[in-house]
Amino acid sequence: GAGVSQSPRYKVAKRGQDVALRCDPISGHVSLFWYQQALGQGPEFLTYFQNEAQLDKSGLPSDRFFAERPEGSVSTLKIQRTQQEDSAVYLCASSLGLNTEAFFGQGTRLTVV
Amino acid sequence: GENVEQHPSTLSVQEGDSAVIKCTYSDSASNYFPWYKQELGKGPQLIIDIRSNVGEKKDQRIAVTLNKTAKHFSLHITETQPEDSAVYFCAARGLTGGGNKLTFGTGTQLKVEL
Numbered sequence: 001g002a003g004v005s006q007s008p009r010y011k012v013a014k015r016g017q018d019v020a021l022r023c024d025p026i027s028g029h030v031s032l033f034w035y036q037q038a039l040g041q042g043p044e045f046l047t048y049f050q051n052e053a054q055l056d057k058s059g060l061p062s063d064r065f066f067a068e069r070p071e072g073s074v075s076t077l078k079i080q081r082t083q084q085e086d087s088a089v090y091l092c093a094s095s096l097g098l099n100t101e102a103f104f105g106q107g108t109r110l111t112v113v
Numbered sequence: 114g115e116n117v118e119q120h121p122s123t124l125s126v127q128e129g130d131s132a133v134i135k136c137t138y139s140d141s142a143s144n145y146f147p148w149y150k151q152e153l154g155k156g157p158q159l160i161i162d163i164r165s166n167v168g169e170k171k172d173q174r175i176a177v178t179l180n181k182t183a184k185h186f187s188l189h190i191t192e193t194q195p196e197d198s199a200v201y202f203c204a205a206r207g208l209t210g211g212g213n214k215l216t217f218g219t220g221t222q223l224k225v226e227l
Binding site for chain 2: 004031033040041042043044045048055056059091093098099101102103104105106107
């Protein structure tokens with residue numbers, strides 16, 4: 001596709017449930033990022049991939065958060081045992097490589113009830 | 114790590130007036146400063162960016178200025194139109210933490226009134 005695609009657009013999870021969020025980056029983009037955006041706040045960095053290698057996961061808030069990009073294209077962000085404070089919009093971005101423009105997807109709005 | 118502050122949090126202007134949003138950053142090693150526009154229910158969209166070797170950049174009604182000494186950068190929108198209404202985020206990218214993550218400001222809700 002022409003842009004970064006994320007699915008699902010909306011996800012409601014019961015507290016304690018596991019969720020998986022998908023990101024399809026722009027074709028050929030080597031770098032992929034996940035950000036978390038709480039209501040009324042700016043996006044906050046979670047993790048970064050260069051191809052299939054996860055080079056920075058310093059922003060993941062706990063060990064319940066796990067991200068993968070096994071073939072260097074599609075990425076999945078998994079949250080285990082969801083809690084109410086995990087409610088946020090999860091944004092994926094991709095770029096051609098280091099020091100290049102990052103393009104964002106529309107995000108997945110996660111609501112934990 | 115990097116810290117980006119953004120002001121004001123809300124800004125209301127009359128159509129045709131100019132709007133200015135200001136940001137400061139803390140990491141002197143930061144070298145790339147993009148501005149994103151986010152409309153309701155959508156992801157951030159890059160509108161303009163500036164690198165640390167440039168002091169000013171302009172694209173039609175939008176301009177960005179950078180003062181590396183003071184660690185300030187600003188977004189200027191001239192001749193505002195109703196479709197400019199959105200939340201605007203500044204961001205900074207430095208060399209720490211792998212050199213590729215963006216640190217965002219807290220956003221400015223811009224409202225252009227008719």
